Amino acid sequence: MTNIGVVLFNLGGPDSLEAIEPFLYNLFSDPDIFNIPIGQKLFAKIISNRRAPKVQEEYKLIGGKSPINEWTELQRDMLERMLNENTDYKFTVITAMRYWKPLIRDIAKEKIFEDFDKIIMLPLYPHYSITTTGSSFNEWNRYYEGDNSKLIFINNYPGNTLYIKALNQRIDETLKKFPEQIRDNVQLVFSAHGTPVSLVKKGDPYNEHIKQTVKAVMNQRNYSHDHHLCYQSKVGPVKWLEPATDTMIEKLSNEGKKHLLIIPISFVSDHVETLFELDIEYRHVADECGIENYIVMEGLNDSPLFIDALKEETIKAIKNKK
Numbered sequence: 001m002t003n004i005g006v007v008l009f010n011l012g013g014p015d016s017l018e019a020i021e022p023f024l025y026n027l028f029s030d031p032d033i034f035n036i037p038i039g040q041k042l043f044a045k046i047i048s049n050r051r052a053p054k055v056q057e058e059y060k061l062i063g064g065k066s067p068i069n070e071w072t073e074l075q076r077d078m079l080e081r082m083l084n085e086n087t088d089y090k091f092t093v094i095t096a097m098r099y100w101k102p103l104i105r106d107i108a109k110e111k112i113f114e115d116f117d118k119i120i121m122l123p124l125y126p127h128y129s130i131t132t133t134g135s136s137f138n139e140w141n142r143y144y145e146g147d148n149s150k151l152i153f154i155n156n157y158p159g160n161t162l163y164i165k166a167l168n169q170r171i172d173e174t175l176k177k178f179p180e181q182i183r184d185n186v187q188l189v190f191s192a193h194g195t196p197v198s199l200v201k202k203g204d205p206y207n208e209h210i211k212q213t214v215k216a217v218m219n220q221r222n223y224s225h226d227h228h229l230c231y232q233s234k235v236g237p238v239k240w241l242e243p244a245t246d247t248m249i250e251k252l253s254n255e256g257k258k259h260l261l262i263i264p265i266s267f268v269s270d271h272v273e274t275l276f277e278l279d280i281e282y283r284h285v286a287d288e289c290g291i292e293n294y295i296v297m298e299g300l301n302d303s304p305l306f307i308d309a310l311k312e313e314t315i316k317a318i319k320n321k322k
């Protein structure tokens with residue numbers, strides 16, 4: 001039987017308040033996000049030390065740690081079980097995180113990869129960006145010393161039908177939380193993690209992938225509601241993709257649209273940017289500008305449809321390489 005390894009890439013998140021500063025250090029040390037030719041390690045040390053206290057306060061409000069690690073482990077376990085329903089192959093799914101444990105640089109060195117006939121590189125980022133999938137693959141290539149001919153890279157899957165169905169299932173579940181009489185008037189607000197505009201100009205396809213997903217979601221639901229796309233998590237003074245999510249909330253309120261369903265479109269599990277930024281920080285914005293119903297959609301998390309999408313992408317990648 002063909003022995004297949006699947007490496008499930010994700011961001012990772014601090015698993016305690018004490019882990020926040022080293023997590024941030026790893027993030028700011030990433031040359032694919034902050035390309036500083038000289039002194040990047042020093043830059044990372046200074047800025048992670050400065051930002052850690054503020055970020056700790058955010059994490060305290062969501063339980064003192066990131067849930068992304070638990071959700072990723074659950075997704076890993078579900079995927080491994082689903083994949084092994086296929087009797088043509090024996091699958092082992094292994095998690096590799098970019099900025100926290102288990103770190104990609106440690107996983108890539110493990111001897112277990114010698115035992116696999118093929119190794120699937122599967123990011124938990126449906127939309128390709130050099131800052132996410134690209135960074136993870138680059139980190140893997142820096143530390144993996146095995147047979148490169150075994151590696152099969154899955155770069156993106158923004159239009160996977162099962163992934164789109166999983167998003168629509170979550171949207172429909174969330175719509176039921178609104179009072180029945182106003183459900184048809186709910187605004188679907190897709191909030192994606194932003195990127196600097198300079199990345200787009202360099203050809204990074206992330207934003208086009210996001211737009212592809214939003215279009216597919218709305219097509220599948222026959223444009224059931226008004227919808228809007230905006231961007232969150234801006235860092236630094238440079239120009240980022242617009243409109244910003246908080247600006248969009250204010251704009252919709254000013255237009256008399258008071259019922260918002262916030263859809264975290266670029267994340268496949270809940271973490272600080274959904275639980276704090278969207279559900280706490282921007283809820284204050286919504287309250288201040290008179291939004292009457294503000295509900296943030298749960299991440300895909302343990303969605304069987306989403307795991308089925310990952311399974312489909314994995315099997316397709318193997319068959320395409322035969």
